[in-house]
Amino acid sequence: MRHPFWLFDLDNTLHNASDAIFPYINQSMTSYVARRLNLDADSASMVRQKYWKQYGATLLGLVKHHGVDPHDFLYETHRFDEQSGRHLEDLSDLVQGERGLRHILNRLPGRKVLLTNAPKAYALRVTKELGIQGCFDAIEAIEGMEVHQQWRPKPDHLMIKKLLRKYRCAPQNAVLVDDTLGHLLEYSKLGIKTVWFKRHVRTYTHNRASLSLEVQSIHQLFKSWQKLR
Numbered sequence: 277m278r279h280p281f282w283l284f285d286l287d288n289t290l291h292n293a294s295d296a297i298f299p300y301i302n303q304s305m306t307s308y309v310a311r312r313l314n315l316d317a318d319s320a321s322m323v324r325q326k327y328w329k330q331y332g333a334t335l336l337g338l339v340k341h342h343g344v345d346p347h348d349f350l351y352e353t354h355r356f357d358e359q360s361g362r363h364l365e366d367l368s369d370l371v372q373g374e375r376g377l378r379h380i381l382n383r384l385p386g387r388k389v390l391l392t393n394a395p396k397a398y399a400l401r402v403t404k405e406l407g408i409q410g411c412f413d414a415i416e417a418i419e420g421m422e423v424h425q426q427w428r429p430k431p432d433h434l435m436i437k438k439l440l441r442k443y444r445c446a447p448q449n450a451v452l453v454d455d456t457l458g459h460l461l462e463y464s465k466l467g468i469k470t471v472w473f474k475r476h477v478r479t480y481t482h483n484r485a486s487l488s489l490e491v492q493s494i495h496q497l498f499k500s501w502q503k504l505r
Contacts (some may be wrong), residue, residue: 280386280469280504281445284412285430285454286399287392288476290377290494291406295476296370304353305334312344332458333393333418333429346427350395350418371405380498381411389443390415391452393429430454431462451488451504453497460487469504471497 287293302324310320327337338344356367374380381388389412392399396417403409416439421429428435440450447467454460455477460470461484469488484490488504491497 278385279449280384280501281440281443281450282384282386282388283391283450283452283454283468284388285392285452285456285459285473286390286394286402288455289453289473290373290390290408291402292372292476296372297402300356300370301353304355308349308352309334309338312338313342332431333427335418336427336429339427347419350398354395354398367401368405371402373406373408374494377406377494378408378411380494381408384498384501387443388412389439390417391430391439392416393418393421395419430456431459433462433466436463436466436468451501457484464488471501471504473497 284290287297291297302321305324306317306321309315309323310317313320313323315323323337324334327334327341331337331340335344335346335349338349339346356370390399390403392415394417396415396419399415399417400409403412403415418427418429421427421432421435423432423434423438430436440447448469451469451471452460452463453471453473455473455475457472457477460472464470464486470486471489471491472484472487473492473494474490475492489497489500491500
């Protein structure tokens with residue numbers, strides 16, 4: 277694979293989201309679900325997690341079963357202002373990336389696209405904080421993951437096939453770097469090469485035999501990506 281077509285996840289792949297940003301986002305999502313569905317915090321948290329496991333994104337369950345406006349949900353749950361006790365200027369305190377990340381990404385050969393189930397405004401903000409906004413040809417965020425007028429985020433097959441056609445890339449030439457094992461296992465079925473970024477993964481139970489590569493850092497990916505051949 278001389279010139280791979282890289283698809284990079286964002287949260288817990290290009291930065292450590294679990295220890296900083298995710299607690300705020302999860303809290304915001306739980307509060308949103310509680311308000312919209314008139315639930316207590318514990319029940320709202322259970323609904324949030326249930327839909328995430330069932331559909332791959334809490335948003336999809338809320339849209340399907342409760343008629344929630346997806347754009348309203350994304351805006352309200354990815355704010356870092358007075359609503360969560362923080363101002364936008366403080367987002368830099370929550371973004372923790374690898375040292376030399378931009379340099380390493382730029383040295384990886386091939387086109388790179390950021391593929392995230394997060395909203396685009398959030399992805400733009402985080403990549404700016406990381407100093408890597410210029411490393412990608414494009415950002416493909418959840419708002420653009422629409423097929424037949426339905427939102428289809430990772431790990432949807434129709435969405436990824438449409439995206440690969442958009443960039444004129446055969447599945448066997450694409451490489452997905454992601455921390456979510458379920459996404460990788462689904463896309464490996466299509467012939468896409470899969471790199472599991474497991475640095476921030478707490479537990480896992482899936483069979484990993486179909487994965488192409490496992491790494492603990494982007495630096496390690498740079499040193500070992502040629503094994504993908």
